[in-house]
Amino acid sequence: PDRAVPSETIAAIATASGRGGVGIVRLSGRTIGAYAQALCGKLPVPRVATLVDFLAADDSLLDTGLILYFPAPYSFTGEDVIELHGHGGPMVLQLLLSRCLDLGARLAEPGEFTRRAFLNGKLDLAQAEAVADLIDASTVAAARSAVRSLHGDFSREIHFLLDQLTELRALTEATLDFPDEEIDFLEAADAFGRLDRLQARLASVRDRAHQGRLLQSGLHVVIVGQPNVGKSSLLNRLAGDELAIVTPIAGTTRDVVRGSLQIEGIPLHVIDTAGLRETNDEVERIGIERTWREIERADVVLLLVDARVGVTPADAEIIARLAPGIVRITVCNKADLAGCPVARSQTRDGVEIRLSAKTGEGIGLLRDELLRIAGWHPAEDVFIARERHLRALADTGNHIGMARAQLPQLELFAEELRLAQRALSSITGEFTADDLLGEIFGRFCIGK
Ligand code: GDP
Ligand code: ZN
Helix, strand or coil: CCCCCCCCCCCEECCCCCCCEEEEEEEECCCCCHHHHHCCCCCCCCCCCEEEEEEEECCEEEEEEEEEEEECCCCCCCCEEEEEEEEEEEEEEEEEHHHHCCCCCCCCCHHHHHHHHHHHHCCCHHHHHHHHHHHCCCHHHHHHHHHHHCCCCHEEEEHHHHHHHHHHHHHHHHHCHHHHHHHHHHHCHHHHHHHHHHHHHHHHHHHHHHHHHHHCCEEEEEEEEEEECCCHHHHHHHHHHCCEEEEEEEECCCEEEEEEEEEEEEEECCCCCCCCCCCCCHHHHHHHHHHHHHHHCCCCEEEEEEECCCCCHHHHHHHHHCCCCCCEEEEEEHHHHHHHCCEEEEEEEEEECCCCCCCCCCHHHHHHHHHHHHHHCCCCCCCCCCCCHHHHHHHHHHHHHHHHHHHCCHHHHHHHHHHHHHHHHHCCCCCCCCHHHHHHHHHCCCCC
C-alpha cells in the first residue's frame, strides 16, 4: 500500500520506566547519522555495539554506554535506527532523550515505531498487534501464542486462505469471458470441492484464533453473593498456588476486590463484590452502581450462596436484574458444613456447583465449568488473536457460504469471493482505514 511514511526523526525511551541496569533511548528516521555524530562524535559501524561517551551540547558528559546503529532498511522500523544504551535510571534516560529532542527529534507517539514498521512493510497488521499483545501478556501461554503470531504463523494461515480465494476468483473471471463453458467450469475447477476445503481450513483458523482471543483478553468473572457466603475465600481458592493479585478498588465499596489469576493460561479477571444491598450511603451507592456496570460486561456471573441456605430473596433480586443472556453459575458454597458431597448439576436455572471454598473440594468442577464456558480446549498451536480478527474471520466465512449459494451464477459468485477476500485481508492490514490504525497503535506504550 502506498501510504505516506513520515520522515521526521522520532525518539523515545524504549525501556520501562523506573530504575534498572540498562535503559534504552531509541531514534528512528531518515537521517540518523547527524544525531550519532552529535551524540557521540561518530557514526558507529552498523549493527556493532560500540562503547561511547554520550555528550551534551557543550561537550560535557551525559553518560557512558553503548550505541547501536541499524541502517535502513534492516531495522525494526525499516528506517535508520539508533539505540542509545545508557544506565537505567529515569534522570539519565531523560537527559539522553532531551538531548535527542534538542537535536531536532520529536517525541514518539504511542506505538509509533511499530506503526512505521507496519507502513514500511516490516510487519503486517496482525504481527504489529502481536507486538503489543506480547508486551501485555499476563500469562505464559498468552506470551507464547503472541510470539507465534509475531513470528507470522497467523499471517501465513491468512495468506494461504487468500491465495486459495485468489485462485478461485481467477478461474471464475476466466470462465466469465467464455460464457458457453460456465457449467464446465464448475466441474473442471471443482468449485464445490474448493469451497469445502476453504471452509474447513477457515474453521480451523477460527478455532485457533478463538483460543488466542481468550488468551489475549481473558475471561471476565464476577462473584456476587450475600455477606459471609465465602466470596473472598472462593477467589483465593481459585487462585490456588498461582499468583493471585487481589487489590481493593479505591473509592468503591470497601468489599469490592479485583483478582487477576489464571486457569490453564487463560487470564481470569475476577471481581468479588460485597452484597449489592440497598443503601443510603452515597459513596457505597456509587460503588454498587459501578459493580452493576462490571456485571453487565462480565462473561460469567458466579452467584455464590450458602449450601445450607440456598438462594435467598436477596439473591433472587440480583438474578432478576441480570441481563437475560448472561451466563450464570450458581455456586453452593460450604458443602463441608452442609454435609453433602460436592457435585455439578444442571438445573432449570442453569448449572449449579456445590463445593467448599474452605477445603478446596469441588473447585476442580468450577474450573472445568469456566473452561467449558470459555470454549477452551488445550492446543499447542494457538496464535494470539483479537475480537477484530474473529469478526473478520466470521465475515469471511459468511461470504464464502453466500458464494456457494450463488452458484451457478458466476458473477454473483465472484462478487462474494471478492468480499470474502476483502474481509480476510483486513486482518493483515492490506485494506485498513487510517482511523483503525490510529486506534490499534494508539493503545501501545510510548517507545514501542
Ligand atoms: P465473603 O464475605 O462472601 O467474602 O465471605 P468470606 O470469604 O470472607 O467468608 C466468610 C466466612 O466463611 C469466613 O469465616 C470463611 O472462613 C468461611 N468460609 C468460606 N467458605 C467456607 C467453606 O466452604 N466452608 C466453611 N466451613 N467455611 C467457609
Ligand atoms: Zn469478601
